[in-house]
Amino acid sequence: MSRTSTSTKALARSYRAERTLTFVLGLLGLLAGVAALVVSLGWLGGFRAQRPILDPIAVDWLGTRPVLAKTVAIVVGVLLLVFGLWWFVRSLRPEGRPDIELDRSVGSELTVTSGAIASAVQADAESVQGVHRARVRAVGDPADPALRISIWLREGSDLRAVWEELDTTVLTRARESLGIEALPTAVRLELDAAERRRVR
Template sequence: MSKSASARALARSQGAERSLTFVTGLLALFAGTAVLVLGVGWFGTYRARRPVLDPAVTEWLAAREPVVPRVIAIVAGLVLLGFGLWWFFRSLRPEPKPDLHLDRTQGHALTVTAGALSAAVRADTESVDGVTKAKVRSVGDPGEPALRLQIWLREGTDLRRVWQDLDAQVLARARTALGVETLPVAVRIELGASPRQRVR
């Protein structure tokens, strides 16, 4: 079964970032290994004493056409710079908070803002016994809503009971209010620590 758009949005996708990091690390590993192999002298002691970029190669490039390699290097550098800047700002862009459109009928449009949805679910969550604080974020898209929920529990709270109350009260009420049968939710739970006692 393929994941829906809202389910994928529960945890912000980091597949592209991880792939780029993996490829970059792999290239750096290969480059470092090649330099290490040259330095150790596996390709001969004479080659180990020469610069990494062999002068014979630079002389060969200069003898061909010095302008072409320089242009290629400059263009490649600018492309890499542009790609790096694009990736940097892409990684820092804020995650969208989509509003939910319950009715798109002309003259009778009904939209629930992401802030209102988050505030309502947060209030219901904090009313559950044992929950001291809650943060709710609306994610997904307007057609397929989803929630990201983070809650803090009081020390000694029964986790199973809190989860049952969340599912039977908070999430069930949210599904009913939104008119959806399923509402993907990612829940992160923080357990409260016992207060420290000062030793006298």
């Protein structure tokens, strides 16, 4: 897997398949609409423009073979139903939370859960000066884990100093602890609102 595709996991859950299907269906609908418009305007001949949408020859042919027509309609309907249910379940599938195996030796297996990874990185991030609170989520799969970090800064925090400490301390420590060279990370920074003071 390329570094670019791996890094996108840290930004947000991938909806590439959903977008591809939507694009293909939209493209097919657009082509069908253009074809109907071309025919109805008579660009392919006046005779074709005056004919009904359902070709009488095709309707007569299907009328003489009702069993075949019904069988094909039922099979297509069942396939579309199965595909729709599969797509529905796939879209609602929860995002992967990787558990990383640090040692696979028999009798001394060591696995770090995604919750432990997130808690450790969150504790490190909240210890950075200027950080009010943090929320960390480990995403992806065990082979290509990634982090999604949300940081809330205190008012007056030095953004550059916070960013440098996150990069050189928190994320470096996470990579070294997990024994991996690359840990794609998306960091979202927010500034806490100042406390409101009542004017007397």
